[in-house]
Amino acid sequence: MGTGKRGLITAAVTVVCAVTVLVAPGTAFAAPTPPPSPAARADAPATDEDLEAVRKRLDALYRAAAVATDEYNDAEEKAEKQSAEIVRLARKIVRGREELDGLRKRAGAAAAAQYRGGGLPPEAHLMLSDDPQDFLDGAERVREGHHATKGLLGRMTRTQQDLEQYAKDADAQWRKLEAGRKTKAKAQKKIEQRIEAAEKLESQLEKEERERLARLEERAARQAQTTWLSSGILDEIGGEATAQGRKAVAYATAQIGKPYQWGAEGPEAYDCSGLTSQAWASAGRGIPRTSQQQWKQLRRVDLRDMRPGDLVIYFDDASHVGMYVGGGAIVHAPRPGRAVTLAGAGSMPILGVVRPDPGAPARADAD
Template sequence: MASHRKPRQRSLTGTLTGTFTGITGITGLTGMRGGTAARTAATLALASAAGATGVVGAAQAEPSLTPAQVKAEVDRLHHEAEAATEKYNGAKEKTSRAQKELDRLRDEAAHRSGRLNASRNALGSIATAQYRSGGIDPAVQLALSSSPDDYLERAAAVERAGSRQAAAVSGIQRQLRDIEQVRSEAGEKVAELRCSQAALEKHKRTVQEKLREAEELLDRLTAEQRAQLLGGDGHGPDAAASARAGRSASRGPVRAPNVRAATAVSYAFGALGKPYVWGATGPNGYDCSGLTQAAWKAAGVSLPRTTFTQINAGQRISRSQLAPGDLVFFYSGVSHVGLYIGDGQMIHAPRPGAPVRVAPIDEMPFAGATRPA
């Protein structure tokens, strides 16, 4: 009678067991002399089946990529990491400002509380003096006084003290309101600080995740392929071409439009070869906006921290107006910046694994330029 049970799916173990059983069955028919050969055949069959299954599983889990595809994916991840780095820099700057403002408000609250305590003590002294002299009716005090003139002087002093007391009470009330306002502002600043810190950690995790993914992709390559890929800066020419460009640019003086621009360019040349370190502003490592900020700081100009804010610092200029020292920005999200040095070249901090170097501004999609004031 036919079975109505649903046939079970055959697992890898079942497949291998069936193969082995079939082979041992043949062994039983051929006798003991065939046992060794059969066992050898069984071993080969098991290894073949397991190997084939492993290849299929690996192919499904991790599709192979060509070196060109790995490079494209690594470049994409590095670009996304750089965009997240600029957001991290912005959150870090905001966190720092919020912390400084919170510290100032706390100091102000402590100072105001000290003044309030002093005012309260003064008011207490006035109240004590009034209490001591206020037990007898003023008319009786005048009648009993041996010196009416002295009494009148004391009475005038008490009246003035009463006025001072009223003013002191009013002042204390005002100080209490001011302290409450400062504490309220401090509470708001605490909330802002926590929000900034959360954003900071979020962007930090994003950067680390993108860089980890890029490193995992690079690990798929051979040493030769990896060296060839990392020879470039992730945006264009290889390291040798960049070095040649740097030597060419440094043969003659850069004709900057003013002393400050010349100082910024000189600083950037001094940073050549230093590593890209995300979130860093030097002097041992830089990210892209950290380098431009440090270069112009050396020239006495304070630039904001991120590419998003640096592009609005100074005079916006067209590509045809570029002069050494200008900031050049790239990508639609304005996520990368370099320092223009003339002849279509810039100095920039490209990405992790690629040190500060000279590169053509044509290697990335141009987004705009700014001339710091």
């Protein structure tokens, strides 16, 4: 370890903490942090305590990036829906204008016909008739003419009102779309800041220290999984996947080894909810794009009723998601710098389980 390396790590953690506080929502400023103590600047290898502090700080940064990624993905999904709605309204406006033009032409033709009749209304022509039958026939035509004219004017009024409403709706969607663009930009900035801070912190470590840090991460996950399994929970989980669930699991596990990338939905890279949403889309079932919306909108099931294909939501803010594959394991896209992988379902704090497909389990010989 180079001169003052431990001090660099301590200083890096301090700087990253300050950066995180400064960019936290609703925070006006961060109090200055005292410089590292002389002992921290000593030329000594980083202790496990030092690296554990780094590990926890990295976890916090990547979780903050995950929350911002959900914000970004949610804004992206809304923008797609709003764009589609704007297109739909634009088509309605075009059709409405064409209909209104046609109605105006018909109204103009009726006015021209009256002009050719000497400008007299139909009632006047009727009263000048000497033939009783002509009078009766004419009376029916006048009644039908009045009804048609009234209907024509009513359609013109309704079409005009519809056009005005479509225009208002389209304007509202444009405003939402613009607000969504700003939300996406803010979320992207948050993501980039957190990831940059995490990478800066990791860059302070030498190769041997990064390897030790990786072992600490594995140990923490293993301990959490062991604690989860020691409760006997796996003896109670025995649900069988549906046919759709098996397809979703097959898709997700086929992506193992592909890199994590925030905002990605494949096929070359994924973020956590990009993987789960695409896996279920491949099985013919659309689900919300983000882990937070998956938690809010999908049916919740008891942990003991979990079956392959179900989604395990993690952390109190629902900022991470993995897909249960059976045997106490999930497949998930962990974080920047990592690849899609298998992990223990209890290796992170579980918020709950949601089920995209409420159907009955598939038979062993079913497709």
